[in-house]
Amino acid sequence: MSIKDLFSKMAQEAKASEIREMLKVIKSGDIISFAGGMPDPALFPVEEIRQIAADVLEQRPGAALQYETTEGYERLREELFKFMRSEGMQISSKEEILITTGSQQALDLFGRALLDPGDTIILEEPTYLAALTAFRMQSPRILLAPMDSGGLDSGALRKMLEGRRSGSKIKFLYTVPTCQNPSGLTTTEERRKELVDLAYEYGFVIIEDDPYSYLSDGKNPPFIKALDDERIIYTSTFSKILAPGFRLGWLAASEDLASKFAILKQSLDLCTNTLSQHIACEFMARGHLNKYIERLKPAYRRKREAMLDALAENMPDGAGWTRPTGGMFIWATLPPEFDTDKMLPEAVSNGVAYVPGSSFHPSGRGKNTMRINYSYPSIEQIWEGARRLGHTIKAYGTAL
Numbered sequence: 001m002s003i004k005d006l007f008s009k010m011a012q013e014a015k016a017s018e019i020r021e022m023l024k025v026i027k028s029g030d031i032i033s034f035a036g037g038m039p040d041p042a043l044f045p046v047e048e049i050r051q052i053a054a055d056v057l058e059q060r061p062g063a064a065l066q067y068e069t070t071e072g073y074e075r076l077r078e079e080l081f082k083f084m085r086s087e088g089m090q091i092s093s094k095e096e097i098l099i100t101t102g103s104q105q106a107l108d109l110f111g112r113a114l115l116d117p118g119d120t121i122i123l124e125e126p127t128y129l130a131a132l133t134a135f136r137m138q139s140p141r142i143l144l145a146p147m148d149s150g151g152l153d154s155g156a157l158r159k160m161l162e163g164r165r166s167g168s169k170i171k172f173l174y175t176v177p178t179c180q181n182p183s184g185l186t187t188t189e190e191r192r193k194e195l196v197d198l199a200y201e202y203g204f205v206i207i208e209d210d211p212y213s214y215l216s217d218g219k220n221p222p223f224i225k226a227l228d229d230e231r232i233i234y235t236s237t238f239s240k241i242l243a244p245g246f247r248l249g250w251l252a253a254s255e256d257l258a259s260k261f262a263i264l265k266q267s268l269d270l271c272t273n274t275l276s277q278h279i280a281c282e283f284m285a286r287g288h289l290n291k292y293i294e295r296l297k298p299a300y301r302r303k304r305e306a307m308l309d310a311l312a313e314n315m316p317d318g319a320g321w322t323r324p325t326g327g328m329f330i331w332a333t334l335p336p337e338f339d340t341d342k343m344l345p346e347a348v349s350n351g352v353a354y355v356p357g358s359s360f361h362p363s364g365r366g367k368n369t370m371r372i373n374y375s376y377p378s379i380e381q382i383w384e385g386a387r388r389l390g391h392t393i394k395a396y397g398t399a400l
């Protein structure tokens with residue numbers, strides 16, 4: 001018997017994420033990567049973190065290096081509670097907040113806590129790949145709601161739900177409503193309201209995954225968590241507004257749900273990294289967070305504008321792309337005969353990488369689409385990478 005025969009069914013079915021596999025290749029070589037979703041490391045607030053880390057270790061080393069409760073460091077939960085309230089979200093106490101090991105852990109907990117095999121979930125299409133991977137561990141049935149320039153098309157979703165004669169219970173709708181990963185699209189206020197109505201009509205909860213709204217330039221529509229309390233589970237992360245290496249995120253949900261998530265978290269990691277929690281807490285308490293966000297916004301705006309200009313100059317006729325107000329991604333659509341999975345090796349050999357759009361489509365559609373990241377490459381790399389990408393697409397199109 002081979003060692004591989006020992007794998008559980010779940011492990012046998014788990015496949016490596018295409019993005020992660022690609023990132024490995026890209027690290028080795030002169031390839032400009034539009035593939036990952038990483039912040040610009042030149043923008044990390046290193047000085048503030050250095051100072052805070054020194055102070056924390058000087059003033060309370062015993063607490064900062066100790067185990068923490070599973071729910072998370074009290075003062076950090078308090079800071080997040082105030083922060084969410086100041087953003088207009090509906091939350092009644094810090095007991096509704098659970099600190100997580102990145103928001104990825106929150107996604108995993110949602111699947112564990114809410115799904116039995118065969119339960120139904122609603123995802124937007126395209127959707128965030130790592131959420132799909134986490135939810136699939138629980139073998140759900142998936143309903144796909146389409147997106148357009150106004151974000152998740154709640155009207156189309158309503159029709160789908162009305163036309164559904166039977167089927168398993170719908171447990172949740174998962175959405176990234178602001179500057180979505182992968183599309184960059186933002187769901188309008190009207191549609192957000194309709195989604196809340198649907199949640200009540202059909203008895204499901206909405207998971208609002210929100211890593212990017214704080215980096216948006218425009219005036220965002222209200223958080224879904226600002227429209228309703230009971231049926232909205234909110235999650236966000238310090239990964240894009242501090243640094244992903246902290247592995248720090250949080251979720252906010254009604255106390256019943258939050259305490260169940262905490263019980264399930266115990267078997268995953270007992271608690272989130274305590275030192276990270278203390279540093280992030282001080283970062284907020286000293287007023288650095290809002291100032292840092294204001295520093296990030298223009299820096300990412302410059303990169304986004306560079307990418308939009310570079311695409312306009314280099315993409316062939318027939319290609320289109322989104323114009324996000326923030327986040328880290330632009331979504332490009334090529335004419336229908338293109339297959340961006342097949343084109344990727346050519347792009348990589350021309351020295352540029354992207355993520356093929358099919359990865360974000362549970363239905364297998366989206367063959368002619370791609371996700372383009374602009375937060376990580378430098379402005380020079382954005383221009384050179386767009387030139388290489390345009391050249392690849394034109395050559396591929398000519399050979400079709």
Ligand SMILES: Cc1ncc(COP(=O)(O)O)c(C=O)c1O
Pocket residue numbers: 037101102103104105128176181209210211236237238239244248249
């Ligand atoms: C939509 C979305 N959700 C969740 C995450 C996970 O972030 P983290 O685990 O670093 O908090 C990401 C990261 O890119 C994301 O784009």
